[in-house]
Amino acid sequence: MGRLLAFLYAWRGAIWFLLIQGVSVLLLASYNSRHQLVFNAFSRDITGSIQRMNTQMDNYFNLGKDNRDLMSENINLRKQIFRLQQEVDAYKYRIPLSHQFRIIADSLLPNEEYRFIPCKAIYNTISSNYNYIKLDVGRKDGAREGMGVISEDGVVGMVVSVSENYSLAMSLLNTRMRLNAVVSGRGIQGTFRWRGGTARFGHLEDIPLHFNLQENDLVTTSAYSSIFPPGYVIGTVTEIRDNKPNGFYEISVKLHTDFYRLNYLYLIENRRRDELENLTPQQP
Amino acid sequence: MTGLLRYSLFFVLYILAQALLFSILDLPDLYMWPKIFPVYVLTLPFILPRWAEFLIAFAMGVLVDWTLQLPLGGSSFSLVTLVAVRKYWIMLISQQGNKEFFQALRLDRESLSWLLTYLLPMVFFYELVYYITIDFGIGLYTLLKILGSGTASVFWVSVLVILTNRRSKRE
Structure with missing residues (x-):
C-alpha cells in the first residue's frame, strides 16, 4: 500500500495530465460527431479485442479439460x-x-481386448543408456506392471514399476528393452532395439538377409507381442546394410515418437496377457 | 492575493480579447485565425503545482470552446498539452531546469529575445496540436490551417509581447 502511494505521489503530475486529457477526449468524443464516429469505432475495436482476449484466456484455462476430453x-x-x-x-x-x-x-x-488409461509424462530422460519415464497414474488409476505405453505418434515404452499414484516406465530408449516388431506390409518379424546414442533412431534386428526390405518401410508392433496390439507404429526404416558375417541386416529405424516432447500418453493393457503367457508348452 | 486577482483578471481578459478582438481578425481565405489565449497558460507562474496548471489550462480551453462555439474539448486538450511540454521547452532553450531554476524564473524579468524564443514556438506548437486534434489527422487542409493560423498567432503574440515588454521596461 505504501509503495502504491509512493508511486502515485511520484507520478502525480502524469496522472493529473492523463486524467484531465481523458476528460478533454471525452468532451471531444461526446460533442463532436466526427470524433464520436472515430471513438465509437475505436471503442468497438477495443471491446472486440478484449472479448477476443477473454475468449482466448478461457480457452487456455480450459485446455486441461479439453485435453482430457480429447x-x-x-x-x-x-x-x-x-x-x-x-x-x-x-x-x-x-x-x-x-x-x-x-x-x-x-x-x-x-x-x-485392450484397455487404455490416459496419463501424462511427468519425468523423462533421454541422455542415459537406461532411460525411464515417470507417469502421473498409479495403482489407484488402474496402472499395472507390464502395461505398454504409447503416444499419439507411436510406441513409448513399458511400465516396470507402479506405486499408488505414479508409474515408472522403461523407455523405448533403454538398451535393455526388446520389442517384437514387424515390417508392415511384408510380414517380416524382427526385434526392435535401441542401442544408445541419438533419441531419434533405433535398430531392427534379427532380419535375415534373404528378406527383401526397402527404405521407408514401416516398422510396427508385432502380433507376437503380448504387451502392445499389433500394427502400432514404432518407426520407419531409414537405412539397410548387409551384415554378411552374421547373416542379418543392419537396419536403422527412425522413431515416430518424439522423445524430446513427451506429454500426454496412454497406458495400454492387454487383458488376455496373463492367459497368453500362462500357456507354456508341455514338457515331454 | 494580488497575484491571484491579477491572474484571474488576465484569465477573463484573454478570453474576452480572443472573443471580441482576435476572432474578428480572422482571414478565412488565408486560413489565418490568430489565437492569443495560449499565452496566458504559457505565462502562468512556475511555482504553481502541476495539477493547478492543468486545471487552469483545461478550464480556459473549455471556456474558449464554449464562448467561440468551437468543437468542445479541442482547445482544452491542446492547452493542457501545451502546459505539459512548456517546462521541457524551457529546459531545452535555457540548458538548465532544476527545481530552483523554475522557482526563480520570472517571465517579466526575462529578455525580449528569450521571451520570443520561448513563446513563439510554443504558440505554433499549440496550433499544431489543436488542428491535428480537431481534424483528427493531418491532411493538406490541416497543414494549411496550421501554417496560416500559426503565422497569424506568432505575429500577434510577437506584437503583444513587444508592446507589453516595452511598457514593463518603462515602468
Missing part, C-alpha cells in the same frame, strides 16, 4: 480402430470367401 475421445476411437481392424482380420482369415458378405458372427468379433 484423450477420452481418442481412447474410444482407438478402441473402435482395434475392433474394426480385428473385424477386418477376422473377415480376411476366418471367414470363407463364399460368406464374405454375410454378417460376421458375434463369436468371431473381438472382445475389448
Whole structure:
C-alpha cells in the first residue's frame, strides 16, 4: 500500500495530465460527431479485442479439460480402430470367401481386448543408456506392471514399476528393452532395439538377409507381442546394410515418437496377457 | 492575493480579447485565425503545482470552446498539452531546469529575445496540436490551417509581447 502511494505521489503530475486529457477526449468524443464516429469505432475495436482476449484466456484455462476430453475421445476411437481392424482380420482369415458378405458372427468379433488409461509424462530422460519415464497414474488409476505405453505418434515404452499414484516406465530408449516388431506390409518379424546414442533412431534386428526390405518401410508392433496390439507404429526404416558375417541386416529405424516432447500418453493393457503367457508348452 | 486577482483578471481578459478582438481578425481565405489565449497558460507562474496548471489550462480551453462555439474539448486538450511540454521547452532553450531554476524564473524579468524564443514556438506548437486534434489527422487542409493560423498567432503574440515588454521596461 505504501509503495502504491509512493508511486502515485511520484507520478502525480502524469496522472493529473492523463486524467484531465481523458476528460478533454471525452468532451471531444461526446460533442463532436466526427470524433464520436472515430471513438465509437475505436471503442468497438477495443471491446472486440478484449472479448477476443477473454475468449482466448478461457480457452487456455480450459485446455486441461479439453485435453482430457480429447484423450477420452481418442481412447474410444482407438478402441473402435482395434475392433474394426480385428473385424477386418477376422473377415480376411476366418471367414470363407463364399460368406464374405454375410454378417460376421458375434463369436468371431473381438472382445475389448485392450484397455487404455490416459496419463501424462511427468519425468523423462533421454541422455542415459537406461532411460525411464515417470507417469502421473498409479495403482489407484488402474496402472499395472507390464502395461505398454504409447503416444499419439507411436510406441513409448513399458511400465516396470507402479506405486499408488505414479508409474515408472522403461523407455523405448533403454538398451535393455526388446520389442517384437514387424515390417508392415511384408510380414517380416524382427526385434526392435535401441542401442544408445541419438533419441531419434533405433535398430531392427534379427532380419535375415534373404528378406527383401526397402527404405521407408514401416516398422510396427508385432502380433507376437503380448504387451502392445499389433500394427502400432514404432518407426520407419531409414537405412539397410548387409551384415554378411552374421547373416542379418543392419537396419536403422527412425522413431515416430518424439522423445524430446513427451506429454500426454496412454497406458495400454492387454487383458488376455496373463492367459497368453500362462500357456507354456508341455514338457515331454 | 494580488497575484491571484491579477491572474484571474488576465484569465477573463484573454478570453474576452480572443472573443471580441482576435476572432474578428480572422482571414478565412488565408486560413489565418490568430489565437492569443495560449499565452496566458504559457505565462502562468512556475511555482504553481502541476495539477493547478492543468486545471487552469483545461478550464480556459473549455471556456474558449464554449464562448467561440468551437468543437468542445479541442482547445482544452491542446492547452493542457501545451502546459505539459512548456517546462521541457524551457529546459531545452535555457540548458538548465532544476527545481530552483523554475522557482526563480520570472517571465517579466526575462529578455525580449528569450521571451520570443520561448513563446513563439510554443504558440505554433499549440496550433499544431489543436488542428491535428480537431481534424483528427493531418491532411493538406490541416497543414494549411496550421501554417496560416500559426503565422497569424506568432505575429500577434510577437506584437503583444513587444508592446507589453516595452511598457514593463518603462515602468
